[in-house]
Amino acid sequence: MKILSEKEYKDYEARAEKLMQRGTELGDMELLTDEEKAEFMRLSEALDEYGNAHHPLPGQMSSLLTNAILSQVKEKGLKQKDAARMIGISSTMFSDLIHGRRSLSFEVARNIHKVLGIPAEVVLA
Numbered sequence: 434m435k436i437l438s439e440k441e442y443k444d445y446e447a448r449a450e451k452l453m454q455r456g457t458e459l460g461d462m463e464l465l466t467d468e469e470k471a472e473f474m475r476l477s478e479a480l481d482e483y484g485n486a487h488h489p490l491p492g493q494m495s496s497l498l499t500n501a502i503l504s505q506v507k508e509k510g511l512k513q514k515d516a517a518r519m520i521g522i523s524s525t526m527f528s529d530l531i532h533g534r535r536s537l538s539f540e541v542a543r544n545i546h547k548v549l550g551i552p553a554e555v556v557l558a
Contacts, residue, residue: 434475436483445483449476487558494530494537495558498551502531505549520544 436442452473456462465473485496506516517527521544529535537545537556546556 434479436479439487442480442483442487445476445480449473449480452476494533497558498537498545498555499531499533501551501555502545502549505551509549516549519548 436445452465452469453462455469456465456473459465462470462473482496487495487497502516506513509516511519513527513531514524517524520527520541522530522541526535530537530541542556545551546553
């Protein structure tokens with residue numbers, strides 16, 4: 434189950450909300466049918482994946498950018514420490530960026546675009 438648009442995201446959110454309301458009415462989510470529980474888990478995972486990619490928390494990079502960086506590092510045959518050096522940051526800062534522990538500065542975003550060839554719309558998303 435993969436969300437492909439903002440409309441689908443809203444639809445999935447509404448369905449997940451209905452399942453949560455039903456679980457609340459029953460007194461516990463565990464009282465949902467097996468089918469409802471499975472659907473809720475699939476919806477939750479899809480919502481989480483789409484949300485991380487398209488609605489990251491402030492200060493965190495989107496998973497689209499993280500995946501693009503890691504893909505380019507691998508494609509270019511670089512080690513993460515070499516990629517970090519090339520974009521002008523420490524390997525610790527590179528790791529922190531990839532794992533959402535540090536926000537992206539304009540200068541680093543520009544270097545990621547220039548050095549790794551990641552499209553600006555992905556870097557700025």
